[in-house]
Amino acid sequence: MHELAIAESVVDAITEQLPGATVTCVHLEIGALSGVVPDSIRFCFDLATEGTGLAGARLEITEPPAQCRCRACGAGFQPDSPVVLCPCGSPDVVVLSGEQLKIVSVQVA
Amino acid sequence: MCATCGCADGTRAHDGTWHEHGTAPGPPGHQQGHAGGQTVTLEEKVLARNDALAAQNRDWLRARGILAVNLMSSPGAGKTTLLERTARDLAGELVIGIIEGDQETALDSDRMRAAGCRVVQINTGTGCHLDAVMVRDALAALGPPAGSVVVIENVGNLVCPALFDLGEAHRVVLASVTEGADKPVKYPHMFRSAGLVLVSKTDLLRHLDFDLDRCTADLAKTSPGAAVLPVSARTGDGIGRWYDWLRRRTPAPR
Numbered sequence: 001m002h003e004l005a006i007a008e009s010v011v012d013a014i015t016e017q018l019p020g021a022t023v024t025c026v027h028l029e030i031g032a033l034s035g036v037v038p039d040s041i042r043f044c045f046d047l048a049t050e051g052t053g054l055a056g057a058r059l060e061i062t063e064p065p066a067q068c069r070c071r072a073c074g075a076g077f078q079p080d081s082p083v084v085l086c087p088c089g090s091p092d093v094v095v096l097s098g099e100q101l102k103i104v105s106v107q108v109a
Numbered sequence: 110m111c112a113t114c115g116c117a118d119g120t121r122a123h124d125g126t127w128h129e130h131g132t133a134p135g136p137p138g139h140q141q142g143h144a145g146g147q148t149v150t151l152e153e154k155v156l157a158r159n160d161a162l163a164a165q166n167r168d169w170l171r172a173r174g175i176l177a178v179n180l181m182s183s184p185g186a187g188k189t190t191l192l193e194r195t196a197r198d199l200a201g202e203l204v205i206g207i208i209e210g211d212q213e214t215a216l217d218s219d220r221m222r223a224a225g226c227r228v229v230q231i232n233t234g235t236g237c238h239l240d241a242v243m244v245r246d247a248l249a250a251l252g253p254p255a256g257s258v259v260v261i262e263n264v265g266n267l268v269c270p271a272l273f274d275l276g277e278a279h280r281v282v283l284a285s286v287t288e289g290a291d292k293p294v295k296y297p298h299m300f301r302s303a304g305l306v307l308v309s310k311t312d313l314l315r316h317l318d319f320d321l322d323r324c325t326a327d328l329a330k331t332s333p334g335a336a337v338l339p340v341s342a343r344t345g346d347g348i349g350r351w352y353d354w355l356r357r358r359t360p361a362p363r
Contacts, residue, residue: 002238002269009155016158017151024146028155035272035298082297083331091333105150 003040007048025058025107032066033098066098162241166276174360182283184265187309191342196224204257208247210239210264238269267296279304290324293331300331312341
């Protein structure tokens with residue numbers, strides 16, 4: 001359950017950037033290939049924020065789809081599974097986006 | 110005065126035009142909005158701190174000519190048995206230091222110490238993976254000599270360790286034949302990051318329905334950059350290729 005560690009990293013990063021702030025909303029971006037389950041982050045978020053400046057904050061998660069390009073045929077495509085295969089069958093692909101796991105913004109009181 | 114745009118009251122800009130706060134995108138750290146709260150744009154990777162520490166570990170290791178391998182698998186796939194045999198077979202040739210990651214006990218570090226290695230044990234408690242801070246501290250305690258090999262035996266888990274860069278040069282994933290041939294496609298995040306996949310316990314193949322060809326074909330999809338080596342730490346079958354892999358990547362003594 002690495003999502004708890006991820007949620008704690010979110011709290012640490014925001015607290016470091018905005019010491020003493022009362023945070024009312026956190027906006028995360030969790031790419032489809034990030035290896036992180038958004039629902040698990042939602043589950044852990046209250047636990048991770050308890051007793052911090054983020055306690056009670058709303059959590060908004062954007063889940064952008066992955067974007068890939070095939071080195072074999074050159075096509076751009078959105079994979080439909082974490083096993084990233086081009087529709088042409090090649091596994092030799094470049095992941096252009098979808099692995100991101102980032103804090104986009106926060107709202108502070 | 111608005112700290113970001115300099116307007117006097119939060120709604121009037123320098124040029125006298127009216128503007129809105131609170132929704133427009135801005136550069137990192139740009140603060141918008143006044144009454145009722147501010148939106149602060151961060152655009153920061155959640156694991157930025159871990160990644161920065163991992164980069165420091167990598168620089169530290171590279172500067173000393175030390176090969177660091179992050180060894181990962183499910184529990185019981187045979188990581189420690191492989192390392193015991195590796196340490197004994199390569200004694201006198203490679204200096205191998207071990208960082209052991211387990212939730213509890215020092216059982217594995219006792220085994221590796223008996224195999225002749227210097228070992229640092231990390232017990233993660235409830236934690237399901239190692240991170241770059243733990244490895245930084247373990248490297249300081251281990252004090253590996255220049256030109257040596259450090260194997261970081263991660264917590265047995267095919268999910269969580271995949272996300273955490275430790276500063277290793279290579280990721281090696283074990284998939285034992287007793288787990289079934291479908292593990293690469295079931296745990297693609299782990300296998301996607303592998304530089305080498307060792308299909309372990311091949312001495313048991315004759316007792317199982319494990320389809321090695323199917324597993325290898327699946328690994329070509331999940332781990333296109335990885336070499337795949339079937340090995341048995343018990344009989345030694347195929348293990349020479351694993352040793353060659355290590356030898357080729359161990360920096361020459363300086």
